[in-house]
Amino acid sequence: MRHAPPAILTHNVSVAFDGKPAVSGISASFPDCAINAIVGPSGCGKSSFLSALNRLNESVPGCKVDGNIELFGAALGRFAPNREELRRTVAMIFQRPVPFPLSIRRNMEIPITEHYGRNRQETAGRCEAALKSVGLWGEVENRLDMPATQLSGGQQQRLCLARALALEPRILLLDEPTSALDPMAAGLIEELLRELKSQMSLVLVTHNLAQARRLADTVTFFWMKDGHGYVAESGPADTLFNTPREDVSRAYFAGHIG
Amino acid sequence: MRHAPPAILTHNVSVAFDGKPAVSGISASFPDCAINAIVGPSGCGKSSFLSALNRLNESVPGCKVDGNIELFGAALGRFAPNREELRRTVAMIFQRPVPFPLSIRRNMEIPITEHYGRNRQETAGRCEAALKSVGLWGEVENRLDMPATQLSGGQQQRLCLARALALEPRILLLDEPTSALDPMAAGLIEELLRELKSQMSLVLVTHNLAQARRLADTVTFFWMKDGHGYVAESGPADTLFNTPREDVSRAYFAGHIG
Amino acid sequence: MSRRAADRLFRFSLRSATLAAALALVFVTFFVGYEALPALQAAGAGAFLTDPSWHPASGTFGLMPMVLGSLAVSLLALVLAAPLGLGAALFENFYAPPVLRGLFQRAVELLAGIPSVVYGLWGLVVLVPLIAKHLAAPGTSILAAGLVLAIMILPTMALFSSAALGAIPAEQYRAASALGLSKWTALRTVLLPAAGRGIMTGLFLSFARALGETMAVLMVAGNVPQLPSSLLDPVRTLTANIALEMAYATGAHRHALFFSGFLVMAVTLLLVTLAGRSEKKEARP
């Protein structure tokens, strides 16, 4: 009997900027249909590691990624024919919502037509479905031509989610997606993530331990040594929060350090 | 029998930008010789309130402060003859360390000579004492003419502390003083704050609940309503953390929200 | 065309356009240098400096009068404009009341936008007669040219100083205020040193602009190629010399003019490089 491969499997991954490693030796496995939290203090390379998963830091000058990354059992290169396709499949959401300074409609349309061609009806359909899935449709249905930047922070972040979901990704990378939002808006997003995990694998970088406790199925804890990040401990959320094995994890989760 | 007045007593203070209140109705009392933590979610006006205490947001265009502030029982206007004197007495440390882009020596000297006049020996003495009190003297003694910007983040923040302490303030305002630092450097600063509280009143804004638990004697918890911040609950740290009265405080300290 | 092919073509045209733009400089420098070279070969660099006079018709090509003329006029302009420009920047950023600040900023920007030939016109019609009447006729002189240039480069100096001050993070001034420093102490000890390199950049570029200006100077300097001995003497600058004589110059004369063009270019490029240097060092910490 064969197990289904994990959504993401990394082996000995390191990310360096100008030859200086930010993280190194990261071996991790993130199952499908789960929320996988990455926690750890500031600067320990969580974001750097996350962007390695969809090759987003490839275009950062001086950035070098080493090691093996497999998505659904296939090496990154074989999994998607090119970068654009990879990024459609492995979507990413940032700390600050990044709506383009265009109308809500254009924000949705541009990526859709880029990947699925110019077909007005299909585009409109995908747009509506995605906005509905993030619960934004009702709020903006009648003002799709309003500048997206006029939405509130939480709405903007939901728009960014919708924009990515419209492309039907299989993996969703989230880099502190709620830390710039007010508590109510953050609550809405958390709910959404819980719903989304039935359809895809989510990797959630968060500063907020409480949030990780509320959402995570697995937890990967990054810590720093010799100026770069490494995985201090990882496993199911319950185990990590309640019975951490390492001293540093114990101190961190208890709030003594970090 | 008369009680010593608290170091800071505010009554119904509000801060508005361009007519839009950021916080309002803040009545708080911070005792002397204590670390008084202010916690709360992002954007609820902690920084705005803090800078009202030494009139630093006076120079921000469009900013208006209302309400009463008393320092050691005296109204702000009577407590210090002018702004410069007020700020010497009520020092402030920011989230990012702000060393002037000059040598370490100049960083220390400029404020000292401004307030105590040009006396080489006295200046050098104050400078040394202050650097010693933050534990930086040993590290920089031999390179005082090095640009301060070449210090590490933690050293920079300690330099900023020393620069302020050299002026013998009676109140120290700290706006997330460790959030831009790595955990080790943050630990050093925390230790320092603990030492300082024997000499002055500290007001510490922090995002980091664990830090507040570690350091605070009193806690003031800001929350948001109708787009502006207010004090949801305040009191001794033990009470607030262990037996909060308000629902919102309970949820926040338990990590359910925010 | 497929999306990927279009994208590839786009990236290609980015590179080609950039290459073309970069080659423009190489070409301009090369060409002017190439045309100047025969002059050097014929006379040697020394002759241009030692030959006391510029009389192409008699075959003497001494650049010294023009070199001194250019220097005198530009330095006078700089001495006048630098402190005023810096003062303007401080005024705008720290002293002007809010009502005046916008107005002032606008005024400086507009002054910067006024074409040099208009300053020249003003100099010729208003300034030169004033000098002729009160100091010495005919008024066309180093003084007139220096004043016109000073007004011309003043906005440059002001804008650069202002930008340099503006580039300092607001936190710096905030931190200085939080330490109870008075305004002038904060400016003198913290902000001005921090903006120093940016201000130097403005100084270099203003000087370069003054050296390179042609027509406004030509209109009010008198254009006599001689070694000046007082501020009220007429002079001819290197650039004015080119403008006056390029139209008919041939042979050695033409090469000599190209050489003086090359000289001005070399000096301005040196200044621009110095300016760039000081900017870069600024960016480092």
Place this chain on the structure above:
Amino acid sequence: EDIEKARLSLTGSSTIAPLALEIAKRYEAQNEGLRIDVETGGSSRGMADARRGLADIGMVSRRLKAEESDLTAHLLARDGVGIIVHSSNPIEAITGAEVTSIYKRETRNWQALGGPDADIILVHKAEGRSTLEVFLDHFKLDNPSITPDVIVGDNEQGIKTVAANPAGIGYVSIGTAEVAIENGAAIKLIKLDGIEASTATVADGSFPMARELNLVTYGEIPENAASFIAFAQSADVNDLIKGQSFVPPRR
């Protein structure tokens, strides 16, 4: 191709330019589709442009020298170079010796010539100008030895400068000066060695500092340039020449 044919350009002497402009206007009116552009810059520019092919025809306000025989001169009119002073200056006549002494800076004040007590302001022409060459030739002056107060280019600039300086002295085309004086410029032409500086004295050959006004061409002359030159040399333009206060050549 077509455009090339339909365009003629003349550059050079500022003395000739106003006349050439008038002639061109009349010629254009007679030859539809032809455009003639005229620009100044000095006689030397005219010669240089003609040689380099930047202009079809050059304008030169003096006789060609022996070493300029690569160019062909086409005589257009005659003119003189007259000494001018400010119209408020009481001086009415000057001698060659006085001019020499003024330009050598031996005489520095108008008082020496019976004028007001004012330092003489020397207005001098830039090199490359025929007017300068004719002047230097006539007075046997060596240009490098002259240190003027102002150097001017076009005749008009010289007139303007003298008009702006009551103590100024300069020398310009007589034709241009006469037209300017008619238009109210604050200058006057003064007698040189007792001879009136005017179109009349140029015409009768008595004015000493007279000169030719030439159009010049280099190499083979294109069809349309040749016919324009022929027109400019015909009696049809005599009225225009006189209108600019020049003297038509003996045809």
Place this chain on the structure above:
Amino acid sequence: MTGVETQNRLAALAIWSAGLLILGAFTLIVGDIFWRGFSGFELGFLTEDPADAGRAGGIRSVLAATALILLVCLAVTLPIGLLTGIFLADYTAGGGRFAPLVRRSLDTLAGVPSIVFGLFGNAVFAHLLGLRISILTGGLTLAIMVLPFFIRSAEESLRSLPVSFSQAAEALGLSRLTFYGKIALPAALPGLMAGLVLGLGRALAETAALIFTSGYVTRLPESLLDSGRTLSIHILDLALNVPGGAENAYRTALVLIVLLFAINGALMALTRLSPSYREYR
């Protein structure tokens, strides 16, 4: 303490004087031009050709030549400048070591005095390429002169967009062409326009580079190969070479300045409108 106070007072005095002096100079010069330029100004000045060497008549042909020269200049500067600006601003374009080199040479080009461009244009475009003294020659010369300014401001305005736009576009798998065509250029439009206006202003103000390239014939140009004088050269010629030309020189200066101010004003309005202008595209 009093020492500090005295210093503060003196500094304030000096700085206020500098400020007021500059405001005074501005009022004096601009006032002079407006005052003299407006006296006797008639609309006919704009619709008639110059006559009597510019003393009489208007500036119609001069305006036309100016417009044509600017058009030639823009036609070259805009595409090359925009593409180069994108190349320099885009960290994914692979500029590597090349980009700083280009930037360096552009900065240098920006510092070259304009008379040198005049020399260059005269020798290369007019003479070598046989374009003679013409509007085309002048426009091309100006284009090389203005190019570095436009490129740098295009680069700056693209750089001023948050990097997160570019990142987000990459994260959505958008091609660079799509990103620039649909997102970055529209968003940076005000900045790009500002650069354009800056370049136009420089070109409008230029004289030295044009006297040997576009010439100073006053007639209405009929083709790009005709010589034609710009407003600035008209001012120069009237002021320098035409007795009694000062009045029309002032009028022309007035027109030129009003034109520049208007362009500036339009630019500012554009910048102020920009958020909605950008976002409602």
